[in-house]
Amino acid sequence: MNRRELIQRVTFMLGGVMAAPLMAGAMGEVLNSEPGLVADDLQERLLAEVADIIIPATSTPGAKEAGAHNFIIRVVRDCFTKDEQKKFYDGLGKLNDDSKSKFGKGFVDLTLPQKNEMIEDATVYNKDFFREMKNLTITGYFTSEIGATQALAYDPIPGRFDGCTTLEKGQKAWAL
Amino acid sequence: MNLNIDAVKAQTFDAIVIGSGISGGWAAKELTEKGLKVLMLDKGKQLEHVSGYENAMKNPWDTMYNGRLTVAQKESHPKLARDYPYNENTEKYWMNDSDSMYQEEKRFDWFRPDIVGGKSIMWGRQSYRLSDIDFEANLKEGIAVDWPIRYKDIAPWYSYVEKFAGISGEKLGLPQLPDSDFLPAMDMYCVEKEVKKKIAEHFPGRIMTIGRVANLSEAQKAQTGVGRSGCQYRNKCSLGCPYGAYFSTQSATLPAAMKTGKLTVRPDSVVKEIMYDENKNRATGVRVIDTNTLEVVEFYAKIVFVNGSTLGSTSVLLNSTSNRFPNGMGNDSGELGHNLMDHHFKIGASGEWEGGKDNYYFGRRANGIYVPRYRNIGNDKRDYVRGFGYQGGGSRAGWNQGSDAKAFGADMKEALTKPGPWRMGLSGFGECLPYHENRMYLHKTEKDKWGLPIVVFDAEFKENEAKMRIDMQNDAAEMLEKAGMKNVRSYDNKSYPGMAIHEMGTARMGRDPKTSVLNGNNQLHSVPNVFVTDGAAMTSASCVNPSLTYMALTARAADFAVREMKKKNI
Numbered sequence: 001m002n003r004r005e006l007i008q009r010v011t012f013m014l015g016g017v018m019a020a021p022l023m024a025g026a027m028g029e030v031l032n033s034e035p036g037l038v039a040d041d042l043q044e045r046l047l048a049e050v051a052d053i054i055i056p057a058t059s060t061p062g063a064k065e066a067g068a069h070n071f072i073i074r075v076v077r078d079c080f081t082k083d084e085q086k087k088f089y090d091g092l093g094k095l096n097d098d099s100k101s102k103f104g105k106g107f108v109d110l111t112l113p114q115k116n117e118m119i120e121d122a123t124v125y126n127k128d129f130f131r132e133m134k135n136l137t138i139t140g141y142f143t144s145e146i147g148a149t150q151a152l153a154y155d156p157i158p159g160r161f162d163g164c165t166t167l168e169k170g171q172k173a174w175a176l
Numbered sequence: 177m178n179l180n181i182d183a184v185k186a187q188t189f190d191a192i193v194i195g196s197g198i199s200g201g202w203a204a205k206e207l208t209e210k211g212l213k214v215l216m217l218d219k220g221k222q223l224e225h226v227s228g229y230e231n232a233m234k235n236p237w238d239t240m241y242n243g244r245l246t247v248a249q250k251e252s253h254p255k256l257a258r259d260y261p262y263n264e265n266t267e268k269y270w271m272n273d274s275d276s277m278y279q280e281e282k283r284f285d286w287f288r289p290d291i292v293g294g295k296s297i298m299w300g301r302q303s304y305r306l307s308d309i310d311f312e313a314n315l316k317e318g319i320a321v322d323w324p325i326r327y328k329d330i331a332p333w334y335s336y337v338e339k340f341a342g343i344s345g346e347k348l349g350l351p352q353l354p355d356s357d358f359l360p361a362m363d364m365y366c367v368e369k370e371v372k373k374k375i376a377e378h379f380p381g382r383i384m385t386i387g388r389v390a391n392l393s394e395a396q397k398a399q400t401g402v403g404r405s406g407c408q409y410r411n412k413c414s415l416g417c418p419y420g421a422y423f424s425t426q427s428a429t430l431p432a433a434m435k436t437g438k439l440t441v442r443p444d445s446v447v448k449e450i451m452y453d454e455n456k457n458r459a460t461g462v463r464v465i466d467t468n469t470l471e472v473v474e475f476y477a478k479i480v481f482v483n484g485s486t487l488g489s490t491s492v493l494l495n496s497t498s499n500r501f502p503n504g505m506g507n508d509s510g511e512l513g514h515n516l517m518d519h520h521f522k523i524g525a526s527g528e529w530e531g532g533k534d535n536y537y538f539g540r541r542a543n544g545i546y547v548p549r550y551r552n553i554g555n556d557k558r559d560y561v562r563g564f565g566y567q568g569g570g571s572r573a574g575w576n577q578g579s580d581a582k583a584f585g586a587d588m589k590e591a592l593t594k595p596g597p598w599r600m601g602l603s604g605f606g607e608c609l610p611y612h613e614n615r616m617y618l619h620k621t622e623k624d625k626w627g628l629p630i631v632v633f634d635a636e637f638k639e640n641e642a643k644m645r646i647d648m649q650n651d652a653a654e655m656l657e658k659a660g661m662k663n664v665r666s667y668d669n670k671s672y673p674g675m676a677i678h679e680m681g682t683a684r685m686g687r688d689p690k691t692s693v694l695n696g697n698n699q700l701h702s703v704p705n706v707f708v709t710d711g712a713a714m715t716s717a718s719c720v721n722p723s724l725t726y727m728a729l730t731a732r733a734a735d736f737a738v739r740e741m742k743k744k745n746i
Contacts, residue, residue: 036247053584053585054584054585054588055584055588055589056585056586056589058586058589058590060593062589071241071242074240074241075241075244078240078241078246078247078248079241079244079245079246079247080247081247116585119584123581123582123584124582130584131581134584138575138576138592139242139576142575142576142592143236143237143239143242144236144237145235145237147575148235148236148237151589151593152574152575152593156233156235156410157408157410158408158409158410158538158539158540159408159409159539160409160538160539161362161363161407161409161537161538161539161540161541162363162537162538162539163362163363163364163365163366163368163369163537163541163570164363164364164365164366164369164532164535164537165535165536165537165538166534166535166536167533167534167535167536167595171536171595172593172594173574173575173592173593173594173595173596174540174574175236175574175575176236176410176411176540
């Protein structure tokens, strides 16, 4: 196989993956227009606790303090289809049920090591939920005021551009 | 008609400009500065400079969904939601799909703004001159019709508009991509400097340069004079710039035109048709539908500039029927609506750079890089005609760099707060030939909410474009590989007409009234006081971003029109 063929094969595979989300919109797929699912109190607390395991407080605050769960609730409610919403909250419910089976307590009431263990389990047994939750948590956290200005370097009006600077020791990634 | 004489007088101007986007703004500026009393119409809402840019200064945490579309928005905008220009933060700038009804015999993505300033607010700002390689191509290859102008005819007008608009870039002296009158070039990212060097080493005839962009790298008097200031490197242009740092109607041509005291702007005005006096063989004005009251209003003028964007302008002409022009104003040739073009794109390659770990950047450049066309130039001969250029650029990933699928917790968090890998992408923009059968036309019975016939699209990319895309994809990967990038992946995400939002043609310029709609001065062959100076006028598409050419054609045509008025020819 020559190099050109190789490139085309790679593309073919990649193209298939990338085209899918685009085409969903393009085909004018029927989506839901009723109001989306709003998290109940337990779900809200669960989301905050799970998010805080995914992005915990370190030298900077974690996802819970940054309010990442509020972003997650909003996006799931307004930007997810009905099926996606149900799948997401079913996954969250499964995590809580699994906590009860394993430790006899809901996720919120677990110790920190137990919570970590449950999320570790979820990366294998509740994979889709974990992936979705992780993506939402990362976006929710790093675009929150705390995440953007404390965990990252935030400069809304740089005023100039230098395309190649020296990276300072310990320099944080830009928020924007 | 029972309008009294005073009322008619109040509705009478020297010139009417239909549309307020890039070319409409230029028409208004040039005509008012030459002393004409001008009415500029737009179907969209008023959008005030600075105060109207509601999302421009928002922090990420001030947005609801970090740019995502809601399910409701996807439902109300099934067509617009197909692509990125429509998102949470630009929602108000685009027309609702329910207002922008159109039909597709073949898929066509039509992005229609709903604001004064049109797409000059959301445009990509890449600004390149056409060359004689473009202007001569149709003639040399026997394709479509010859452009009625050559580079020398438009070159002084490119300079003229560039000095006012402000185009940042690097001089290269290439025959296929003439240099503009540039503001200082923007810097390149480390990874771009590396790729640029390696492309020059490995590929004679290929050059990577910084994008030529209508952002003020350094504001000159011509720009500060209308209240503009330099780029702040926020890279939020499409939200509207509170600094007036990129060229738009609101930042540049509108304040210049307003300064003359001779401009009236009327938003919420859909033009139904251009009125025509058969005895005088002149357009007499326009008939407008007020989008708020649905009232029909007439305005009169000595000349009409049609700048409603390619498809808008041609729709107006097609709908302007009379005994003399049963098939649309100026449509003796039957070419009106035909030869629809757009650039084909969404194809290229990207890779990662393992170098530059100790380097970073400051600021967010609202610009990319450019690789000017090199195919079918000089001795290069391919199995297709014309060519393509690459846009793209480097970046160093931040919190969105990704992580191991199972990773979570403190280590992952810390890793995401450090700069990730450098990446580099090249994305081709290819020329599409002017095929007669690629067209838009007005539906015979279906009407939109203002009672105007809806547009139907029947256009597709064909074999020449398909062959070109093989090179567009492979060359990009080859260059990145030779440049030492790792994990190079090429892609073809499929491109449909309209997607590049570079729609062109449908009222082409030409030398012969039998085969073209406009002459070399953008004047309707058959109605001398009507000018079309937006993308509709394009005889071929070139592969470069077209807006700068609309600016130059407009300024040139306005100069011609006013001279003709003075000579009493129109």
